Amino acid sequence: MSGDRGAVELEGVTKRFGSMVAVDSVNLSVKPGEFLSLLGPSGCGKTTTLRMLAGFEQPDSGFIRISGEYVQGVPPYKRDVNTVFQHYALFPHMTVAENVAYGLRQKGVPKSEIAAKVAEALDMVQMSKLAERKPRQMSGGQQQRVAVARALVNRPSVLLLDEPLGALDRKLREEMQIELKLLQSRLGITFIFVTHDQEEAMSMSDRIAIMLDGHIEQLGEPETVYEHPSSAFVAGFIGRNNFWQGVATEHGIRADDGTEFVASRPEEDVPNGQPALAAVRPECINLSAERPADSNNVTAGVVAGVSHFGDVLQYVVSVKDRDLLVLTPRAHAARFQQDDNVFCHWSADDVYLFSARQADIVMTDGDEEIHDN
Template sequence: MAPDETHRSTPEADTDADAVVLTRVSRFYGDVAAVDDLSLTVHRGEFLSLLGPSGCGKTTTLRMIAGFEHPDTGDILVDGRSVLGVPPHKRHVNTVFQAYALFPHMSVAENVAYGLEQRRTPKAEIREKVVEALDMVQMRTYANRRPTQLSGGQQQRVALARALVNRPSVLLLDEPLGALDRQLREEMQVELKLLQSRLGISFVFVTHDQGEALSMSDRIAIMREGRVEQLADADTIYSSPASAYVAGFVGQQNFLEGRVTGVGAVDTDLGRVRTSRATEVATGGLVRVAVRPEFIELTTDEPHGTSENSLRGTVIGLAHQGETRQFLVDVGDRQPLVVRRPTPDAPRLAVGDTVWCRWSAEHVHVFPQEGAHSAPPPTSVPDQQAG
């Protein structure tokens, strides 16, 4: 059934409402749910990132907010008003894509002015807004150049100016930094966050790059198979992941598989691992134990009388990474432990050295094994820590 005329008209903005609200939104391609019963709120003036691998539904979600895709079920509000049936150019949102889509035959100023001209904005107002938008992105002195005369970073700034010239309520960014080299990408991350903070406009930023999301976002929605796996600020996402999927996707983790044998105790093939964090998995349940590389210390001295977790291993690889030094340690598992230490504090080790890997119980996360069923614990449980 076609949306009614109220939905076809341009919605009036409610400045007290959240910027964007998605309620039980789904989008299907045949029998495949690209977005599956998704509910999400973007607060006014926040920088929210949709983070996930290819195919997780993040770009489809963005395109539905923009109006380029239409949900099969659910509702989408922008500024407190439903935008179902409202065409993209009548929504209070603008979009910046990885492909900047600048008109090569137009100058920078003409590119920025294009949308205003299509709305038949008075010429004096267009000139004023174009200058203001180019000043926002430090491109005023390039106003008369053609896009082909600009670097990739400069073209990105022009695309931003064009999207911001009419001050939308929400700016949607679909992996806009993906085509830039690493140094320029990092510079643009800083500029984007400063620009968003200064303007107070809500940004919804789609990326598969965890570094981009962690460095810029007020909150991050980790997406998986069309759903939000976790929605929280960057610190919470990193330090308190809600699932093994989130833990493994954001940052790096060492995983061990085991079985819960008591409060704060998991038995693995390498021995017992202790955690001070609460787990909802009952005794006997199969779990994955996770610890980040930066929380593991290396020593050549065997620990005695310590409550820390420890594993004996052999250094099988090392790499200098500037601020950090990374070690690969064979502890007898299928995968070596990855250990990362600040370069000034890193031990001087060589391949073949015997070491002890130590980490505190407070840095251990325990997650249910997906698809696993609980079973009685083994009849004989070694009462020692890992190692």
């Protein structure tokens, strides 16, 4: 078993609530010491998956192994895992040190050992100095650090984290992302990290499992899911994309707005004449004042807006009856202003082609939805 310490395996795991299938025959193998994120929109089954690993829910079918052991019927406190929730739920009347010690005391760990373990856990999250504070005397980020210390004090092989940074403001969240990632690589503990924030998953994970409607849509390293999304859903959920709906042609797609695009890297084999979606990332679209020499994948438009983001310029370009999002490095020679006439063009290598069966669920980064039909 020792070779499997920290490994987590799900085989055909299904969970229903009444007639609704929350988790649908999920297979997943997490390696010891891996940082794996479950990423997906609200309601896709992330929390339910985590709760089955923790032992708070039982699968209706399928098997779970943690550190090489089948955990069917094993109660939460006997599993080699611990959980950090979004709402840290520290005991308000206890100090930081007492909060961290609580689980050890319940387990009957000798007093002499408790102090040393608590000190070590607080040191891991750099909270030793605040050991005597009460939760209400600390910021949200500090409270969440204590929650992490409390979960780590038993030295589980696997830490389950359910949107642990979701309640923090952006700046603090970014700091905590770096801290958690460092902590994880230092301790070598397996992290299964639930988030609906694709940037968070991209920046922290060794691999990401992108979930949709209870199943894993794609599993891979951040670069892979970004570069080779297996479906239009993933292409829209990871990073940003411009989508066109249309019909597959021999060389690419004939979009519903009449434009024809050439695609040299179909991600899915879409038969000619079938409904298709083309996706082009905003950073893959070039803008120019003159019509480019290559006549493929060119469309004329008008700059509707320019925004500055650090070293990147973001353009919104009105093209026919829709807007395109275009990102260019600030250092780029050509700069455009609102109302400028421009040509948008892109390489056939940068056109992803998908079958359009999922057109209705294509999303950009969470807050905005594109309904192509």
